[in-house]
Amino acid sequence: MTMISRKAMLIDITLCAGCNACQDACKEKNHLAGGKETSLSATAYTALEEHGDVFVRRMCQHCEEPTCVSVCPVGAFTKTAPGPVLYDESKCIGCRYCMQACPFQVPRYEWSSTKPCVQKCRLCADRLAQGRQPACAEACPTGATKFGNRDELIREAYARINAEPDKYVHKIYGQEEIGGTSILYITSVPFEKLGFKTQLDKTPLPSLTWDALEKIPGIVSVGSVFLAGIWWITSRREEVAKAEGRTSKKGRNNESH
Amino acid sequence: MGISMQKLLSKLTFWKVVAGIILAAGVYSTYVRCTRGLGGSTHLSDKFPWGLWISFDVLCGVGLAAGGFALCATVHLFNVKKFEPILRPTILTSFLGYLLVIVGLLFDLGRPFQIWHAIIMWNPHSVMFEVAWCVMLYTTVLSLEFAPVVLEKLKLTRTLNILKKLSIPIVIAGVLLSTLHQSSLGSLYLIVPYKLYALWYSPYLPLFFFVSALAVGCAVVIFESFLSSRAFKKSLEMDLMTQIGRIAVVVLGVYLTMRFMDAYNRHILSLLFVPRMETYLYWAEMIVGVVAPLILLSFPAVRRSRTGLFLGAVMIILGFVMDRLNITITGLEASAGTHYVPSWMEVSITLAIVTAGFIAFSLAAKYLPLYEHEPEAHKELQPKTMPETWIEDLTLVSEQY
Numbered sequence: 001m002t003m004i005s006r007k008a009m010l011i012d013i014t015l016c017a018g019c020n021a022c023q024d025a026c027k028e029k030n031h032l033a034g035g036k037e038t039s040l041s042a043t044a045y046t047a048l049e050e051h052g053d054v055f056v057r058r059m060c061q062h063c064e065e066p067t068c069v070s071v072c073p074v075g076a077f078t079k080t081a082p083g084p085v086l087y088d089e090s091k092c093i094g095c096r097y098c099m100q101a102c103p104f105q106v107p108r109y110e111w112s113s114t115k116p117c118v119q120k121c122r123l124c125a126d127r128l129a130q131g132r133q134p135a136c137a138e139a140c141p142t143g144a145t146k147f148g149n150r151d152e153l154i155r156e157a158y159a160r161i162n163a164e165p166d167k168y169v170h171k172i173y174g175q176e177e178i179g180g181t182s183i184l185y186i187t188s189v190p191f192e193k194l195g196f197k198t199q200l201d202k203t204p205l206p207s208l209t210w211d212a213l214e215k216i217p218g219i220v221s222v223g224s225v226f227l228a229g230i231w232w233i234t235s236r237r238e239e240v241a242k243a244e245g246r247t248s249k250k251g252r253n254n255e256s257h
Numbered sequence: 258m259g260i261s262m263q264k265l266l267s268k269l270t271f272w273k274v275v276a277g278i279i280l281a282a283g284v285y286s287t288y289v290r291c292t293r294g295l296g297g298s299t300h301l302s303d304k305f306p307w308g309l310w311i312s313f314d315v316l317c318g319v320g321l322a323a324g325g326f327a328l329c330a331t332v333h334l335f336n337v338k339k340f341e342p343i344l345r346p347t348i349l350t351s352f353l354g355y356l357l358v359i360v361g362l363l364f365d366l367g368r369p370f371q372i373w374h375a376i377i378m379w380n381p382h383s384v385m386f387e388v389a390w391c392v393m394l395y396t397t398v399l400s401l402e403f404a405p406v407v408l409e410k411l412k413l414t415r416t417l418n419i420l421k422k423l424s425i426p427i428v429i430a431g432v433l434l435s436t437l438h439q440s441s442l443g444s445l446y447l448i449v450p451y452k453l454y455a456l457w458y459s460p461y462l463p464l465f466f467f468v469s470a471l472a473v474g475c476a477v478v479i480f481e482s483f484l485s486s487r488a489f490k491k492s493l494e495m496d497l498m499t500q501i502g503r504i505a506v507v508v509l510g511v512y513l514t515m516r517f518m519d520a521y522n523r524h525i526l527s528l529l530f531v532p533r534m535e536t537y538l539y540w541a542e543m544i545v546g547v548v549a550p551l552i553l554l555s556f557p558a559v560r561r562s563r564t565g566l567f568l569g570a571v572m573i574i575l576g577f578v579m580d581r582l583n584i585t586i587t588g589l590e591a592s593a594g595t596h597y598v599p600s601w602m603e604v605s606i607t608l609a610i611v612t613a614g615f616i617a618f619s620l621a622a623k624y625l626p627l628y629e630h631e632p633e634a635h636k637e638l639q640p641k642t643m644p645e646t647w648i649e650d651l652t653l654v655s656e657q658y
Contacts, residue, residue, distance in 0.1 A: 071448060073385035074378035093374050094367020097385045099306040101448045108303045109367070111296030116367040197451065205448050209384050212444045212463055220433055227334055227429045234336035
C-alpha cells in the first residue's frame, strides 16, 4: 500500500517576476471572474501583493492543523490526506467563524449573494488526484512557485538557502508556524517587511479551544451531581423543619398587587 | 368617522409611535437583507466578518438573559424561596432574550435556511458547535420553565402537574447549559490570540464571560423589576432588590480581582497607559461597568434607595455591553486593519428585535399570570373556573394603551 505523501508548494519570493500568470491560470481553471486583483477576494484565490518592488504571492496556506477545520460548527472544512483543505458549501450555514478565526485572514465571502459561499484556494485537489500539478504551479514561468512533496520541498528550500546564505533569510515561513503549513516561503527581504505574520508560534490554534472544550464532560457530570446535592440538602432542611413543626423563616412572600 | 379617528389618535402614545417607526424601519431593512444579502445591508467585509448582530444581538443578548438561570438555581436548588415572586418575569426575560438571539442569528447567518445543519452535522471540536447546541437546548429548557405560566392560564392542569414533577431536573439542566453557554461565548475568542488586542485576550476568557454574566444577571433582574413596576403598576420588592444589589457587589469584586490578576500575570499592565483608543475604551468599560457600581452599591444607603440601585444596575449593564463590544469590535480592529461601524440597517434590525421583545413582555404581563405565585410544589392544582375579570381586564388594558 502506498502512503499518500503530503503535497506542498514552495514559493521563492526572489524568483517572482510579478507576471500574474498564477492568478490568470487560477481564474481560468476555477471559472472565476476575470481581471487582475491585488488581494484575495471571492473571485481571486491567489493574488500578488506588492511591497515596494517585491511581489508576495498570497493564497490559502492549507495548514497541517487547520484552524478553519477545527472551528466550523458543521464540519464544512476537511484536511485531505494529500494536503488540500477543502470546503463543502452544501454543509455551510454561513456563520463565518472560519473567516474570523483564520490567522492568515484567507477565507473570502460572497457578500452580495443570497446564498453566499466561502471562497478560497482548493490547491486544485481534482488535478492532484489525476497526478497533475495545481494550475498556478504549472503556469509559473520562473519557477517561483514549485509543487512537490512537502518534505522534499523543505530539503530543497534549505539547499537553496545554504547555497546562497547571504542572499536568503535563514528561515522557511510555513515550516513550523501554527503547526506548519503546506505553502512554504523563502525570501531575501525579511518577512516582517513583506507583511508576513511573524508573531505566530508553533502552537496550532485548535489546541487553544480544545483545552476549554475537553473540560465540558467534567463540568457537566460534576456539576449535575453538585447541584442535585445542593437541592437535596436544602430541601431536606425544609422537610425536617416542617416535620418538627417549625415554621420556615423564608416563607412565602404575601404580596399584594 | 371623525369620532373614531379622535379615539384612535388619543390612544397613540409617544412610545407607541417610536415603536411603530422602529418596527417599520425593521421591516424595510429585513426586505433589503433578504433581497440584497449581507453585502447590501451591512458594513461587514472580508476583513471584518462579524459585526453588530454578533456583538450585540448574540453576545449581549445571551449575557443579558443570564438572570434566569442564576435566579432559578437560587429559588429551586438553594431553596431561597423569598426570591420566588420575581422568578417568573425573570425567566420570561431570559426566554425572550434567547428567542431574540435566535432571530438575530437568522439575520446574520449567510445561509440561515441551513441553520438546522448543526443538529445532524457535528464537529465537537468547534466552540461554535457547542454554542449552537447550548442555545437550542437552553431555549427548550427556558420554554419548559416558562410553560407553567401559560398552562395555568389555559388551565391545562394535567400537563402542568407532569411538568412540575420534572421541574428539578429541568432547572439543573438549565443551570449547567447556561454555565456552559455563557462561558463558551468567551471560548469563541480563544482561537484569535494574534488578533484580539492584548488588553482583552486571555486564556481565561470563558471564565470572565461567565462571571460577568452573573453580574449582569443581577443588574438585569433589578432593571427589569423597576421597569415592570412602573409600567404595570406592580409593587417593587425593595428588600429583594437590595439583596441582589449586595450579591452584585460581591460578584463585581470577584470579577475585578480576576481581571486584575490575569492582566498582571500576562504582563500587560503597562498597556493600560498607552495612549490609544483601545486603552480609553478599556478604562471606560472597567470604570463604568465594574469599579463605579462596585463602590456605589457597597453603600447600604445607595442599595436601599431606588435611584441608587437603578443607577448601579444601569452602569453594570452598560459596562457589560461595552465589554462585549470591546472584545468583538474594538479589540479586533487593529489586527484587521480596518474600522467597523454598523450600517443603519444593522442598527434598525437590532432595535426592531429589542422592541419586539419589549412588546412581547408587556403582552405577557397583561394576559398571563406573570406576577402571581407558583402554587406549592407538592399541592395538586384544582382546575379554576373561568374568571369573570377577563372582560374587565381587557377593558382596562385597552384604556391604558
